Amino acid sequence: xxxxxxxxxxxxxxxxxxxxxxxxxxxxxxxxxxxxxxxxxxxxxxxxxxxxxxxxxxxxxxxxxxxxxxxxxxxxxxxxxxxxxxxxxxxxxxxxxxxxxxxxxxxxxxxxxxxxxxxxxxxxxxxxxxxxxxxxxxxxxxxxxxxxxxxxxxxxxxxxxxxxxxxxxxxxxxxxxxxxxxxxxxxxxxxxxxxxxxxxxxxxxxxxxxxxxxxxxxxxxxxxxxxxxxxxxxxxxxxxxxxxxxxxxxxxxx
Amino acid sequence: xxxxxxxxxxxxxxxxxxxxxxxxxxxxxxxxxxxxxxxxxxxxxxxxxxxxxxxxxxxxxxxxxxxxxxxxxxxxxxxxxxxxxxxxxxxxxxxxxxxxxxxxxxxxxxxxxxxxxxxxxxxxxxxxxxxxxxxxxxxxxxxxxxxxxxxxxxxxxxxxxxxxxxxxxxxxxxxxxxxxxxxxxxxxxxxxxxxxxxxxxxxxxxxxxxxxxxxxxxxxxxxxxxxxxxxxxxxxxxxxxxxxxxxxxxxxxx
Numbered sequence: 001x002x003x004x005x006x007x008x009x010x011x012x013x014x015x016x017x018x019x020x021x022x023x024x025x026x027x028x029x030x031x032x033x034x035x036x037x038x039x040x041x042x043x044x045x046x047x048x049x050x051x052x053x054x055x056x057x058x059x060x061x062x063x064x065x066x067x068x069x070x071x072x073x074x075x076x077x078x079x080x081x082x083x084x085x086x087x088x089x090x091x092x093x094x095x096x097x098x099x100x101x102x103x104x105x106x107x108x109x110x111x112x113x114x115x116x117x118x119x120x121x122x123x124x125x126x127x128x129x130x131x132x133x134x135x136x137x138x139x140x141x142x143x144x145x146x147x148x149x150x151x152x153x154x155x156x157x158x159x160x161x162x163x164x165x166x167x168x169x170x171x172x173x174x175x176x177x178x179x180x181x182x183x184x185x186x187x188x189x190x191x192x193x194x195x196x197x198x199x200x201x202x203x204x205x206x207x208x209x210x211x212x213x214x215x216x217x218x219x220x221x222x223x224x225x226x227x228x229x230x231x232x233x234x235x236x237x238x239x240x241x242x243x244x245x246x247x248x249x250x251x252x253x254x
Numbered sequence: 255x256x257x258x259x260x261x262x263x264x265x266x267x268x269x270x271x272x273x274x275x276x277x278x279x280x281x282x283x284x285x286x287x288x289x290x291x292x293x294x295x296x297x298x299x300x301x302x303x304x305x306x307x308x309x310x311x312x313x314x315x316x317x318x319x320x321x322x323x324x325x326x327x328x329x330x331x332x333x334x335x336x337x338x339x340x341x342x343x344x345x346x347x348x349x350x351x352x353x354x355x356x357x358x359x360x361x362x363x364x365x366x367x368x369x370x371x372x373x374x375x376x377x378x379x380x381x382x383x384x385x386x387x388x389x390x391x392x393x394x395x396x397x398x399x400x401x402x403x404x405x406x407x408x409x410x411x412x413x414x415x416x417x418x419x420x421x422x423x424x425x426x427x428x429x430x431x432x433x434x435x436x437x438x439x440x441x442x443x444x445x446x447x448x449x450x451x452x453x454x455x456x457x458x459x460x461x462x463x464x465x466x467x468x469x470x471x472x473x474x475x476x477x478x479x480x481x482x483x484x485x486x487x488x489x490x491x492x493x494x495x496x497x498x499x500x501x502x503x504x505x506x507x508x
Contacts, residue, residue: 094348101491103483136485188502229357229507231390237355237494244495245502248442253483 004052005033006042006134008141013048013067018056021063030058043067044133046140049074075139078251081106081161081200082243083153086117087235095203095236096125099142100132102243103252106143108200110150114207120147150213159222161198164190164246166226166238167209184225187242191249194224199250201242203235258306259287260296260388262395267302267321272310275317284312297321298387300394303328329393332505335360335415335454336497337407340371341489349457349490350379353396354386356497357506360397362454364404368461374401404467413476415452418444418500420480420492421463438479441496445503448478453504455496457489 007029011019021029029035037055043065044050050072056064082104086092096107107129109120122144129141157163167184184190202217209217217223228241247253261283265273275283283289291309297319298304304326310318336358340346350361361383363374376398383395411417421438438444456471463471471477482495501507 098491098494101485101487102495103485136487138485186502186507188507229501229505231355231357231392233355233390237352240352240491240494241356241498244498247483248440248499251483253440253442 004040004042005029005035006044006050006137008130008134009043009045011045013043013045013051013053013070015067015069018064018066019043019053021065023061026058026061026063029055029063040068041065042071044139047074050139072139077103077105077138077140077142078247079198080104080243080246080251081108082239083108083110083150083163083200083202084235084239085110085112085115085150085203085205086120086147087206088116091234091236092117093124093128095239096128097132098236098240099243100129100138101136102240103138103247104142104243106145106200108145108153109147110153110202111147112150112205113210113213115205116207118147122146151216154216154220157220157222158198159220161200161222162194163200163202163217163220163223164226164242165202165217165223166228166242167204167214184227187226187228187245188249190224190226191245194250196250199246201239201246203239203242206235258294258296259283259289260298260304260391262384262388263297263299265299267297267299267305267307267324269321269323272318272320273297273307275319277315280312280315280317283309283317294322295319296325298393301328304393326393331357331359331392331394331396332501333452334358334497334500334505335362336493337362337364337404337417337454337456338489338493339364339366339369339404339457339459340374340401341460342370345488345490346371347378347382349493350382351386352490352494353497354383354392355390356494357392357501358396358497360399360454362399362407363401364407364456365401366404366459367464367467368459370459370461372401376400405470408470408474411474411476412452413474415454415476416448417454417456417471417474417477418480418496419456419471419477420482420496421458421468438481441480441482441499442503444478444480445499448504450504453500455493455500457493457496460489 007025039055041053043053049070051067052071053065053067056066082099086109125144133141261279293309295307297307303324305321306325307319307321310320336353340363379398387395
């Protein structure tokens with residue numbers, strides 16, 4: 001495929017208003033994609049749509065690009081957030097990448113009683129979301145929040161936003177595959193019963209939520225507990241599955 | 255969590271009929287999970303349900319386990335296959351792992367006009383499906399086919415099995431985001447119009463299907479073309495999304 005490379009930049013995009021590409025993007029464009037002056041690329045910044053731009057000049061540290069014409073108007077993604085407890089680095093990275101592809105508007109890392117990692121690399125998340133957005137034809141990047149404690153997030157929650165809570169670890173009695181105690185409806189059925197509107201999906205850590213967290217979650221009217229089938233999904237798989245189902249029922253996959 | 259380790263084995267499982275664990279599983283159990291004689295594990299073989307078993311003896315090359323009681327009866331997954339064109343190794347591995355978690359019955363690697371890799375490591379796939387099944391509480395492993403050419407697979411297709419074809423590369427005219435030409439219905443809507451029954455999902459290579467392949471696919475009555483939202487998903491993401499939607503509408507997530 002000879003499609004033009006697609007790059008997210010920070011600057012404004014307007015006809016004839018040249019922009020300088022940062023060093024990393026210049027390296028990618030020149031050394032990886034082998035493009036040179038005269039070639040065209042596609043640029044987006046999350047505000048001005050997608051532009052076809054021409055490479056005017058390339059140096060070792062920067063490239064100068066001139067936007068020629070807007071090829072797509074700006075479009076956003078549905079108002080869907082993903083709240084997730086960071087897991088192992090590779091799995092968290094995968095969750096961030098796939099959530100961007102699947103069209104999440106905001107990524108909200110939360111720490112829970114059993115969260116394995118308290119370290120969140122926001123910069124790393126930004127790199128991953130940028131690359132995923134470039135490859136997936138998105139016109140914006142998801143917002144990324146700083147790590148926050150789940151109880152504080154719940155304290156400040158706007159009840160107009162539905163919080164869909166996936167409890168993949170099953171119940172505490174050791175019968176995750178069939179135990180009905182405390183588990184939610186299948187997610188597709190639960191979504192069919194909800195009105196469209198702002199939503200967030202909450203995925204717990206590998207060890208699941210604590211009893212106290214579950215009790216608190218279920219006490220809120222804005223929380224809808226759901227299940228994702230009879231097998232136990234890993235955290236990153238549960239996140240992807242929940243995003244897919246929401247996009248199909250209430251999002252922009254309809 | 256102090257859940258018993260869960261292992262897939264090849265042998266029959268019956269009360270009092272001791273089984274020997276292979277070297278790799280013994281290493282995992284003894285050195286990684288730090289279990290010793292007297293501890294219990296969970297065993298499954300795809301035929302006899304899940305059993306609680308006790309470690310009788312551990313050596314450097316094998317462990318002897320004695321099945322004590324069946325804790326779950328055998329249960330399968332819905333009759334859903336995944337046909338996929340192998341992509342880069344890491345992404346293909348991810349697809350195989352996630353398809354196992356999401357409950358696919360059969361994995362069928364197919365080569366297409368634009369398939370990037372003609373090498374398929376069946377042994378590697380088996381290792382991945384075994385580990386995924388162990389972690390996801392599945393009671394069986396998916397079948398794994400040898401690599402076959404897509405046209406031959408279509409030649410021998412049983413028309414009673416619906417083939418759901420995801421064409422994520424969009425159309426050839428360079429308008430993947432909005433071009434209606436030749437693209438299918440949103441998958442959830444397409445599934446709602448189909449009867450339940452045996453199904454397969456077909457995911458193409460990163461470069462998409464060739465025009466000839468598309469024309470051939472659309473000529474078959476057993477093929478349903480579908481789309482997965484307005485963004486362009488990578489092959490492994492498209493596979494996961496399609497499996498999730500099928501499981502929710504026609505599979506065992508209902």
